[in-house]
Amino acid sequence: MSLSSFPNPLRNPSVAIVGATGAVGGELIRCLEDRAFPLSRLRLLASQRSAGRALSFRGAPAPVETLDADSFRGIDLALFAADTATARTYAPHATAAGAVVIDNSSAFRMDLDCPLVVPEVNLETLSGHRGVIANPNCVAILACVAVAPLQRRFGLRRLQLSTYQAASGAGAPAMDELAQATEAYLAGRSYAPRVLRHPYAFNLFSHDAEVDPQSGYNGEELKVMAETRRILGSFNLPIGVTCVRVPVLRAHAIALSLELDAPVPPAAIREALAEAPGVCVVDDREANHFPMPVEAQGQGEVLVGRIRRDLGDPSGRSVALFLAGDQLLKGAALNAVQIAERLLVA
Ligand code: A2P
Numbered sequence: 001m002s003l004s005s006f007p008n009p010l011r012n013p014s015v016a017i018v019g020a021t022g023a024v025g026g027e028l029i030r031c032l033e034d035r036a037f038p039l040s041r042l043r044l045l046a047s048q049r050s051a052g053r054a055l056s057f058r059g060a061p062a063p064v065e066t067l068d069a070d071s072f073r074g075i076d077l078a079l080f081a082a083d084t085a086t087a088r089t090y091a092p093h094a095t096a097a098g099a100v101v102i103d104n105s106s107a108f109r110m111d112l113d114c115p116l117v118v119p120e121v122n123l124e125t126l127s128g129h130r131g132v133i134a135n136p137n138c139v140a141i142l143a144c145v146a147v148a149p150l151q152r153r154f155g156l157r158r159l160q161l162s163t164y165q166a167a168s169g170a171g172a173p174a175m176d177e178l179a180q181a182t183e184a185y186l187a188g189r190s191y192a193p194r195v196l197r198h199p200y201a202f203n204l205f206s207h208d209a210e211v212d213p214q215s216g217y218n219g220e221e222l223k224v225m226a227e228t229r230r231i232l233g234s235f236n237l238p239i240g241v242t243c244v245r246v247p248v249l250r251a252h253a254i255a256l257s258l259e260l261d262a263p264v265p266p267a268a269i270r271e272a273l274a275e276a277p278g279v280c281v282v283d284d285r286e287a288n289h290f291p292m293p294v295e296a297q298g299q300g301e302v303l304v305g306r307i308r309r310d311l312g313d314p315s316g317r318s319v320a321l322f323l324a325g326d327q328l329l330k331g332a333a334l335n336a337v338q339i340a341e342r343l344l345v346a
Contacts, residue, residue, distance in 0.1 A: 009345040010100065012040045016075045018067055018090060019082035020044035020055060023172040023250075024104055027333035028079050033058055035337060038344065045071050046082075072097035077343070079336055080104055095131040100343060102133045102336045109134040109227055116230050119338045120278040121148040126342060133339055138331030139163050139220070139243065140227040143254055145302045145330065146323050149276035150269065151232055155261030157317070158238045161224065161254055165207060165243060166293065168250040168327045170196060175249055182247070200247055207243035218243060251293035252331060253324040255306075263316040266307050278330070279304050291324035299326055300334050 015032070019025040025046070032039065042057050045067040053064040065071065067090060072078060078094040080087050080103040087107040094101050108114040114132045115125040121144050126133065136144075143161060150156065167178040177195045184191035185201035198205040209219030217225075221241040229237050246253075274281050282291045283305035291303035302325040310318035325331055 010076050010340075010343050011345040012038050013076035013344075014041040014043070014074055015039045015340075016043040016045055016072060016078045016094070016099070018045045018071075018078060018080045018086065019104075020064055021046040021050045021053060021172075022081055023168050023175060023328055024081035024332045026055075026172075027328045028081055028336065029055065029057055029062075031329070031333050031337040035341070037337060037340070039077075043071070043075065069093045072099050075099045077102070077340060079340065081333070081336075091132055100129070100131055100133070102135055102339050104135045104332055104336060106137065106223055107134075108132050109136060109223070110230070116227060117339050118144050118148075118231055118335060119342060120145055120276070122231055122233065123342060126339065135332065135336045135339065136227045136231060137220070137223045138169055138252060138327045139165070139224045139241075139254060140231060141331050141335050142252060142302050142323060142325035142327075143224070143228060143256065144231045145278045145325070146273065146276070146304045146321060147228075147256070147258060148232060149272050149279070150258060150260065150319075151234070153272050154264050154269075156232070156234065156237065156258060157261060158259035159228070159240075160257040161239070161241045163207075163224075163241070163243045164204075164246045164248070164253040164255075164293075165220075166246065166248040166250050166252055166327050167200070169252070169331075170208065170245075178247055178249060196245070200245075202247065204244055204246045207245055209243075217241070248293045249297075250326060250328050251296040251324055252327045253291065253293055253296075253322065256321045256323065257310045257312065257318050258321070259313060259315075259318045261317070263309075264319065266309060266319065269319050269321075270307050273304050273307070278302055281305060281307075283307050291322055293324050296324035296326050298329070300329055301325075302330060 072094040078099045084105040084107045087105040167174040181201040207220040220243040280301040282303045290305040306322035310320040
């Protein structure tokens with residue numbers, strides 16, 4: 001796709017990161033460095049709590065400024081990595097100042113004026129943007145990178161997901177809580193949870209998002225279902241999801257079952273995945289070596305394995321997979337920077 005077909009192509013843009021002191025913000029800084037993103041200037045923004053802090057960018061100290069309505073003057077591209085309320089309040093200031101916004105929160109994800117983009121899957125939707133582009137939920141991104149190539153080749157009738165989600169999805173304070181709770185547990189000390197509701201060391205629990213009393217699904221599960229349908233362009237796709245928080249720092253894992261249009265041999269599934277952009281097949285049955293958070297951590301690709309027929313579906317049309325992907329990278333910061341790269345003038 002020709003880059004100039006997108007509105008507001010960017011040349012050597014001045015860039016702002018909102019939420020630069022957070023878990024995703026820090027990874028955004030590193031992705032811009034690692035990928036030598038061509039920018040003229042970087043402004044780091046956070047709340048009043050971070051006033052006076054300095055981070056580092058390309059070997060030089062970079063001061064953190066307090067976000068306000070004027071922060072976007074002269075900014076061409078604003079990468080938001082804060083909460084939904086901050087995005088709703090400040091994204092309009094950024095677009096009014098002429099910046100393109102890529103937002104990591106859920107504020108704009110179901111707004112049809114805001115494309116919800118995974119570059120490997122639905123890059124073509126970016127051309128409809130009107131200034132705000134939504135970066136999807138981390139589980140939806142990781143699942144779609146693996147599911148979309150199979151959907152394209154074999155047709156998809158139904159999707160079932162169970163997640164094993166890392167602390168990073170709840171931000172830097174939750175990662176700290178996991179480390180502190182584990183230290184306390186090993187030292188035989190008690191630890192009162194401050195960020196998440198339940199004991200985190202050597203435990204797992206249903207995702208901390210609020211549960212919808214009607215459906216019984218929590219907010220994370222509802223987001224994953226709605227966003228996955230939108231990214232796959234399949235608005236009536238039946239999807240069932242169970243989201244669970246596990247004591248892992250920063251990479252999510254997901255068990256999937258996909259019902260395809262017809263039975264497909266696992267070898268053909270493996271071949272389609274091996275050719276898919278953004279996927280790395282890790283599927284060594286002999287060594288019992290499959291995707292693991294420790295190996296997904298720090299990687300841009302989604303690791304996919306345990307490729308087998310789902311024997312729970314007597315029709316033979318369903319295939320089972322297991323994947324792991326870095327929640328902070330492909331699940332958040334890297335996906336946002338990959339979108340930004342597509343906005344650059346070639
Ligand atoms: P701060 O560190 O000053 O609180 P995480 O998801 O890891 O918790 O990070 C959230 C990020 O969003 C942090 O950088 C945090 O800044 C920032 N943030 C939270 N609330 C606001 C706000 N009202 N204005 C600007 N930045 C905010």
